[in-house]
Amino acid sequence: MVEENLLTSAVRGKGRVAIVHHWDADGIASAALVIEEIRRANPDAKTLNRSPTIGRWALDAEEIDLLRGWGTDLLVIVDLAIRDDDLDIILDGLPGVPAVMVDHHRAEVPEHPRLVYHNPVAEGEAETDFPACTWVLRHLLGRGMDLLTVLGVFGDRGRGVEDEPVWSDLGPWLEGSSLTWDDMHLLVDLVDSSAKRVDREDVDNAVGLLLEGWKEPLGLVGLDAWNRANDEVERALVEQLQNGPETEVGSTLVKTIDTPYLVISTAARRLVRTRDNPVVVVVNMGYSGGEVQVYVRRTGELDLAPMIPRMRDRGLSAGGKSEVLGVIVPRSDLEDVMGDILGYLEDPGAPRYDDQ
Ligand SMILES: [Mn+2]
Structure with missing residues:
Protein backbone atom coordinates (compact mmCIF):
# COMPACT_ATOMS: atom_id res chain seq x y z
CA MET A 1 0.00 0.00 0.00
CA TRP A 226 -0.39 40.76 -14.71
CA ASN A 227 1.78 42.40 -17.38
CA ARG A 228 0.37 45.86 -16.71
CA ALA A 229 0.93 45.43 -12.98
CA ASN A 230 4.45 44.18 -13.53
CA ASP A 231 5.34 47.11 -15.82
CA GLU A 232 4.13 49.52 -13.18
CA VAL A 233 6.31 47.84 -10.54
CA GLU A 234 9.32 47.73 -12.82
CA ARG A 235 9.10 51.46 -13.57
CA ALA A 236 8.97 52.27 -9.86
CA LEU A 237 11.89 49.97 -9.11
CA VAL A 238 14.16 51.37 -11.82
CA GLU A 239 13.36 54.90 -10.68
CA GLN A 240 14.30 54.04 -7.07
CA LEU A 241 17.51 52.27 -8.06
CA GLN A 242 18.58 55.25 -10.15
CA ASN A 243 17.70 58.00 -7.72
CA GLY A 244 17.90 56.48 -4.23
CA PRO A 245 20.90 57.68 -2.17
CA GLU A 246 23.59 55.13 -1.34
CA THR A 247 26.69 54.75 0.80
CA GLU A 248 29.32 52.09 1.33
CA VAL A 249 30.14 50.81 4.81
CA GLY A 250 33.25 48.67 4.43
CA SER A 251 32.40 46.43 1.49
CA THR A 252 28.65 46.66 2.18
CA LEU A 253 26.43 48.77 -0.06
CA VAL A 254 23.66 50.58 1.80
CA LYS A 255 20.92 51.81 -0.54
CA THR A 256 17.98 53.91 0.58
CA ILE A 257 14.74 53.85 -1.35
CA ASP A 258 11.39 55.50 -0.67
CA THR A 259 8.42 53.74 -2.20
CA PRO A 260 5.09 52.27 -1.10
CA TYR A 261 5.76 49.30 -3.40
CA LEU A 262 7.17 46.12 -1.93
CA VAL A 263 10.21 45.99 -4.18
CA ILE A 264 12.90 45.85 -1.54
CA SER A 265 13.89 42.22 -2.09
CA THR A 266 14.00 42.70 -5.87
CA ALA A 267 16.08 45.84 -5.40
CA ALA A 268 18.54 43.95 -3.19
CA ARG A 269 18.73 41.02 -5.58
CA ARG A 270 19.34 43.33 -8.54
CA LEU A 271 22.02 45.33 -6.69
CA VAL A 272 23.85 42.20 -5.57
CA ARG A 273 23.84 40.98 -9.17
CA THR A 274 24.99 44.23 -10.75
CA ARG A 275 27.45 45.62 -8.18
CA ASP A 276 30.66 44.25 -6.73
CA ASN A 277 29.58 44.48 -3.10
CA PRO A 278 29.30 41.07 -1.38
CA VAL A 279 26.52 42.40 0.85
CA VAL A 280 23.72 44.81 0.03
CA VAL A 281 21.46 46.45 2.60
CA VAL A 282 18.36 48.18 1.26
CA VAL A 283 16.33 50.49 3.47
CA ASN A 284 12.84 51.47 2.35
CA MET A 285 11.74 54.67 4.08
CA GLY A 286 8.36 54.56 2.32
CA TYR A 287 7.25 51.22 3.77
CA SER A 288 4.60 52.65 6.11
CA GLY A 289 4.00 55.75 8.19
CA GLY A 290 5.82 54.70 11.34
CA GLU A 291 7.98 51.87 10.10
CA VAL A 292 10.90 51.30 7.80
CA GLN A 293 11.77 48.08 6.02
CA VAL A 294 15.35 46.83 6.02
CA TYR A 295 16.50 44.01 3.77
CA VAL A 296 19.93 42.38 3.58
CA ARG A 297 21.18 40.09 0.81
CA ARG A 298 24.64 38.60 0.53
CA THR A 299 26.64 36.51 -1.88
CA GLY A 300 29.34 34.23 -0.49
CA GLU A 301 29.31 32.28 2.74
CA LEU A 302 28.32 34.74 5.48
CA ASP A 303 25.39 33.29 7.45
CA LEU A 304 22.66 35.87 8.05
CA ALA A 305 20.35 33.39 9.82
CA PRO A 306 21.64 34.23 13.35
CA MET A 307 20.38 37.75 12.77
CA ILE A 308 16.76 36.56 12.68
CA PRO A 309 16.47 35.66 16.41
CA ARG A 310 18.70 38.61 17.22
CA MET A 311 16.23 41.00 15.56
CA ARG A 312 13.25 39.17 17.07
CA ASP A 313 14.82 39.53 20.53
CA ARG A 314 14.49 43.25 19.95
CA GLY A 315 10.77 42.72 19.44
CA LEU A 316 11.01 43.30 15.70
CA SER A 317 9.26 41.35 12.96
CA ALA A 318 12.10 39.58 11.15
CA GLY A 319 12.48 36.71 8.72
CA GLY A 320 14.93 35.27 6.25
CA LYS A 321 17.38 32.55 5.42
CA SER A 322 21.13 32.21 5.48
CA GLU A 323 21.46 34.59 2.52
CA VAL A 324 18.70 37.11 3.22
CA LEU A 325 17.31 39.00 6.17
CA GLY A 326 14.20 41.16 6.26
CA VAL A 327 13.24 43.32 9.23
CA ILE A 328 10.50 45.85 9.94
CA VAL A 329 11.88 48.63 12.12
CA PRO A 330 10.12 51.53 13.86
CA ARG A 331 11.56 54.76 12.47
CA SER A 332 12.86 55.80 15.89
CA ASP A 333 14.94 52.58 16.17
CA LEU A 334 16.41 52.66 12.67
CA GLU A 335 19.80 54.04 13.56
CA ASP A 336 20.27 51.60 16.42
CA VAL A 337 19.14 48.58 14.38
CA MET A 338 21.28 49.55 11.40
CA GLY A 339 24.26 49.79 13.76
CA ASP A 340 23.57 46.27 14.98
CA ILE A 341 23.16 44.88 11.45
CA LEU A 342 26.25 46.61 10.05
CA GLY A 343 28.22 45.52 13.12
CA TYR A 344 27.26 41.90 12.49
CA LEU A 345 28.16 42.17 8.79
CA GLU A 346 31.56 43.55 9.69
CA ASP A 347 32.29 40.95 12.39
CA PRO A 348 29.69 38.19 12.81
CA GLY A 349 31.58 36.76 15.80
CA ALA A 350 31.68 39.98 17.82
CA PRO A 351 29.70 39.96 21.06
CA ARG A 352 26.36 41.71 20.85
CA TYR A 353 25.97 44.98 22.63
CA ASP A 354 23.48 43.47 25.09
CA ASP A 355 25.81 40.52 25.82
CA GLN A 356 28.48 42.79 27.16
MN1 LIG B 1 9.60 30.25 -0.19
Missing part, protein backbone atom coordinates in the same frame (compact mmCIF):
# COMPACT_ATOMS: atom_id res chain seq x y z
CA VAL A 2 1.26 3.43 -0.90
CA GLU A 3 1.78 5.50 2.20
CA GLU A 4 -0.61 8.43 2.35
CA ASN A 5 0.89 11.91 2.59
CA LEU A 6 0.16 14.00 5.66
CA LEU A 7 -1.90 16.55 3.72
CA THR A 8 -4.22 13.87 2.32
CA SER A 9 -4.66 12.47 5.83
CA ALA A 10 -5.34 15.87 7.32
CA VAL A 11 -7.95 16.84 4.74
CA ARG A 12 -10.02 13.66 5.13
CA GLY A 13 -13.50 14.47 6.46
CA LYS A 14 -12.83 18.21 6.42
CA GLY A 15 -15.33 20.53 4.77
CA ARG A 16 -13.65 23.93 4.90
CA VAL A 17 -9.93 24.20 4.48
CA ALA A 18 -8.26 27.59 4.80
CA ILE A 19 -4.84 27.99 3.23
CA VAL A 20 -2.65 30.80 4.49
CA HIS A 21 0.33 31.42 2.27
CA HIS A 22 3.28 33.67 1.62
CA TRP A 23 2.47 36.48 -0.85
CA ASP A 24 5.35 35.71 -3.22
CA ALA A 25 5.50 33.35 -6.22
CA ASP A 26 6.61 30.41 -4.07
CA GLY A 27 3.79 30.96 -1.57
CA ILE A 28 1.16 31.47 -4.28
CA ALA A 29 2.27 28.37 -6.21
CA SER A 30 2.40 26.41 -2.93
CA ALA A 31 -1.19 27.40 -2.14
CA ALA A 32 -2.21 26.26 -5.64
CA LEU A 33 -0.47 22.91 -5.08
CA VAL A 34 -2.25 22.44 -1.74
CA ILE A 35 -5.63 23.28 -3.31
CA GLU A 36 -5.06 20.79 -6.15
CA GLU A 37 -4.20 18.13 -3.59
CA ILE A 38 -7.32 18.92 -1.57
CA ARG A 39 -9.48 18.72 -4.70
CA ARG A 40 -7.96 15.33 -5.49
CA ALA A 41 -8.14 13.90 -1.99
CA ASN A 42 -11.44 15.40 -0.87
CA PRO A 43 -13.40 16.91 -3.78
CA ASP A 44 -16.25 18.00 -1.48
CA ALA A 45 -14.05 20.27 0.62
CA LYS A 46 -14.30 24.02 0.12
CA THR A 47 -11.09 26.02 0.15
CA LEU A 48 -10.26 29.60 1.00
CA ASN A 49 -6.80 31.00 0.42
CA ARG A 50 -5.46 34.13 2.08
CA SER A 51 -2.14 35.84 2.35
CA PRO A 52 -1.44 37.67 5.61
CA THR A 53 -1.22 41.45 5.37
CA ILE A 54 1.63 41.79 2.91
CA GLY A 55 4.92 42.15 4.74
CA ARG A 56 3.65 40.55 7.97
CA TRP A 57 4.66 37.02 8.90
CA ALA A 58 1.60 36.68 11.14
CA LEU A 59 -2.17 37.10 11.08
CA ASP A 60 -3.89 39.96 12.88
CA ALA A 61 -7.09 39.58 14.91
CA GLU A 62 -9.30 40.56 11.99
CA GLU A 63 -7.68 38.00 9.68
CA ILE A 64 -8.06 35.26 12.30
CA ASP A 65 -11.72 36.25 12.87
CA LEU A 66 -12.32 35.93 9.14
CA LEU A 67 -10.97 32.36 9.11
CA ARG A 68 -13.03 31.42 12.17
CA GLY A 69 -16.14 33.11 10.76
CA TRP A 70 -15.77 31.22 7.50
CA GLY A 71 -16.01 27.99 9.48
CA THR A 72 -12.47 26.76 8.88
CA ASP A 73 -12.10 23.18 10.09
CA LEU A 74 -8.54 22.69 8.83
CA LEU A 75 -5.84 25.32 8.50
CA VAL A 76 -2.93 24.82 6.12
CA ILE A 77 -0.02 27.27 6.29
CA VAL A 78 2.54 27.20 3.49
CA ASP A 79 5.84 28.99 2.90
CA LEU A 80 5.43 31.18 5.98
CA ALA A 81 7.91 30.93 8.83
CA ILE A 82 5.53 32.29 11.45
CA ARG A 83 7.05 33.04 14.84
CA ASP A 84 5.95 30.63 17.62
CA ASP A 85 4.02 33.24 19.59
CA ASP A 86 2.23 34.44 16.44
CA LEU A 87 1.38 30.84 15.58
CA ASP A 88 -0.08 30.35 19.08
CA ILE A 89 -2.25 33.43 18.57
CA ILE A 90 -3.60 32.01 15.30
CA LEU A 91 -4.32 28.57 16.78
CA ASP A 92 -5.88 30.09 19.92
CA GLY A 93 -8.18 32.03 17.60
CA LEU A 94 -9.29 28.82 15.87
CA PRO A 95 -10.24 26.64 18.85
CA GLY A 96 -10.12 22.91 18.14
CA VAL A 97 -9.04 23.39 14.51
CA PRO A 98 -6.08 21.24 13.43
CA ALA A 99 -3.31 22.84 11.40
CA VAL A 100 -0.73 21.66 8.90
CA MET A 101 2.32 23.75 8.21
CA VAL A 102 4.64 23.07 5.26
CA ASP A 103 7.73 25.19 4.89
CA HIS A 104 11.36 25.32 3.77
CA HIS A 105 12.69 28.24 5.80
CA ARG A 106 15.33 27.52 8.38
CA ALA A 107 13.42 27.48 11.67
CA GLU A 108 13.00 25.80 15.01
CA VAL A 109 10.38 23.06 14.77
CA PRO A 110 7.29 24.58 16.39
CA GLU A 111 5.42 22.42 18.91
CA HIS A 112 1.67 22.58 19.28
CA PRO A 113 -0.73 19.73 20.06
CA ARG A 114 -2.92 20.59 17.03
CA LEU A 115 -0.07 21.21 14.59
CA VAL A 116 1.46 18.85 12.04
CA TYR A 117 4.69 20.45 10.84
CA HIS A 118 6.64 19.45 7.77
CA ASN A 119 9.87 21.25 6.98
CA PRO A 120 12.84 19.15 5.90
CA VAL A 121 15.20 22.12 6.41
CA ALA A 122 14.09 22.61 10.03
CA GLU A 123 14.58 18.86 10.46
CA GLY A 124 18.20 19.11 9.35
CA GLU A 125 18.15 18.71 5.56
CA ALA A 126 20.21 21.04 3.39
CA GLU A 127 18.56 24.28 2.25
CA THR A 128 19.94 23.63 -1.24
CA ASP A 129 18.05 20.31 -1.41
CA PHE A 130 14.78 22.06 -0.50
CA PRO A 131 15.16 25.50 -2.10
CA ALA A 132 11.45 26.37 -2.12
CA CYS A 133 8.17 25.39 -0.53
CA THR A 134 6.84 24.11 -3.87
CA TRP A 135 9.84 21.77 -3.93
CA VAL A 136 9.04 20.49 -0.43
CA LEU A 137 5.44 19.96 -1.57
CA ARG A 138 6.61 18.17 -4.70
CA HIS A 139 8.38 15.60 -2.51
CA LEU A 140 5.60 15.48 0.06
CA LEU A 141 2.83 14.97 -2.50
CA GLY A 142 4.88 12.70 -4.74
CA ARG A 143 4.38 14.99 -7.75
CA GLY A 144 6.69 15.20 -10.70
CA MET A 145 8.22 18.39 -11.97
CA ASP A 146 5.59 20.67 -13.44
CA LEU A 147 5.03 24.40 -13.61
CA LEU A 148 3.62 24.59 -10.07
CA THR A 149 6.34 22.51 -8.41
CA VAL A 150 9.19 24.37 -10.14
CA LEU A 151 7.75 27.90 -9.98
CA GLY A 152 8.64 28.38 -6.32
CA VAL A 153 12.24 27.41 -6.97
CA PHE A 154 12.59 29.93 -9.80
CA GLY A 155 10.89 32.50 -7.56
CA ASP A 156 12.90 31.98 -4.40
CA ARG A 157 16.25 31.31 -6.09
CA GLY A 158 16.02 33.96 -8.80
CA ARG A 159 18.42 34.06 -11.71
CA GLY A 160 21.14 32.49 -9.59
CA VAL A 161 19.24 29.19 -9.73
CA GLU A 162 21.35 27.97 -12.65
CA ASP A 163 24.42 27.89 -10.36
CA GLU A 164 22.69 25.77 -7.74
CA PRO A 165 22.46 21.98 -7.28
CA VAL A 166 18.72 21.98 -8.06
CA TRP A 167 19.54 23.17 -11.59
CA SER A 168 20.49 19.59 -12.55
CA ASP A 169 16.74 18.87 -12.24
CA LEU A 170 15.33 22.21 -13.37
CA GLY A 171 17.55 22.75 -16.42
CA PRO A 172 16.38 19.64 -18.29
CA TRP A 173 12.80 20.33 -17.23
CA LEU A 174 12.91 23.87 -18.64
CA GLU A 175 14.50 22.50 -21.82
CA GLY A 176 11.50 20.23 -22.31
CA SER A 177 8.89 22.85 -21.44
CA SER A 178 7.22 25.42 -23.69
CA LEU A 179 8.86 28.25 -21.71
CA THR A 180 12.24 29.90 -22.19
CA TRP A 181 14.53 30.98 -19.35
CA ASP A 182 13.27 34.58 -19.72
CA ASP A 183 9.62 33.47 -19.85
CA MET A 184 10.10 31.59 -16.61
CA HIS A 185 11.56 34.59 -14.81
CA LEU A 186 8.92 36.86 -16.31
CA LEU A 187 6.25 34.51 -14.98
CA VAL A 188 7.78 34.77 -11.52
CA ASP A 189 7.70 38.57 -11.79
CA LEU A 190 4.09 38.47 -12.96
CA VAL A 191 3.01 36.25 -10.07
CA ASP A 192 4.97 38.47 -7.69
CA SER A 193 3.54 41.71 -9.09
CA SER A 194 0.45 41.71 -6.87
CA ALA A 195 2.44 41.63 -3.65
CA LYS A 196 4.84 44.24 -4.97
CA ARG A 197 1.91 46.58 -5.50
CA VAL A 198 0.82 45.63 -1.96
CA ASP A 199 -2.53 44.42 -3.30
CA ARG A 200 -3.48 41.54 -1.03
CA GLU A 201 -6.69 40.78 -2.87
CA ASP A 202 -4.78 40.37 -6.13
CA VAL A 203 -2.34 38.07 -4.31
CA ASP A 204 -5.24 35.86 -3.26
CA ASN A 205 -6.68 35.95 -6.79
CA ALA A 206 -3.30 34.99 -8.27
CA VAL A 207 -3.68 31.54 -6.69
CA GLY A 208 -6.89 31.02 -8.70
CA LEU A 209 -5.28 32.32 -11.91
CA LEU A 210 -2.40 29.88 -11.48
CA LEU A 211 -4.75 26.97 -10.76
CA GLU A 212 -6.77 27.76 -13.86
CA GLY A 213 -3.86 28.47 -16.16
CA TRP A 214 -0.76 26.54 -15.17
CA LYS A 215 -1.22 23.82 -17.75
CA GLU A 216 -1.03 26.51 -20.47
CA PRO A 217 1.97 28.49 -19.20
CA LEU A 218 2.26 30.71 -22.29
CA GLY A 219 -1.26 31.95 -21.61
CA LEU A 220 -0.21 32.91 -18.09
CA VAL A 221 2.88 34.73 -19.35
CA GLY A 222 0.62 36.75 -21.67
CA LEU A 223 -2.01 37.72 -19.08
CA ASP A 224 -2.72 41.43 -19.62
CA ALA A 225 -3.54 42.40 -16.04
